Amino acid sequence: MTHTPANLKGKNLAEIFDVGGFLTKDQTDQLSAEARASGLRIADAALEFGFISEEKLVQALSLQSGFPAMTP
Structure with a gap:
C-alpha cells in the first residue's frame, strides 16, 4: 500500500514515523x-x-492532522 497524506491522517505518530519514511521500524520500536x-x-x-x-x-x-506544515 502506498501511504499518502490522506491515508496517514489520524494515525498514531509512531506509525507515521515508520510508514511515512521518517524512521525505520526498528527506530520506531526503540x-x-x-x-x-x-x-x-x-x-x-x-x-x-x-x-x-x-x-x-x-x-x-x-x-497526522491533515493540516499544512507551517515552518518559520
Whole structure:
C-alpha cells in the first residue's frame, strides 16, 4: 500500500514515523520504548532523544492532522 497524506491522517505518530519514511521500524520500536520508559509523549521523546529533527516532526504532525506544515 502506498501511504499518502490522506491515508496517514489520524494515525498514531509512531506509525507515521515508520510508514511515512521518517524512521525505520526498528527506530520506531526503540523510540516507543524510550517514550514509555521516560514517560514522555512520543513527539517529545523523538526530539529529546534525537530520533528526528524539529522540521521532520512538523512534517509528521502535518500528515497526522491533515493540516499544512507551517515552518518559520
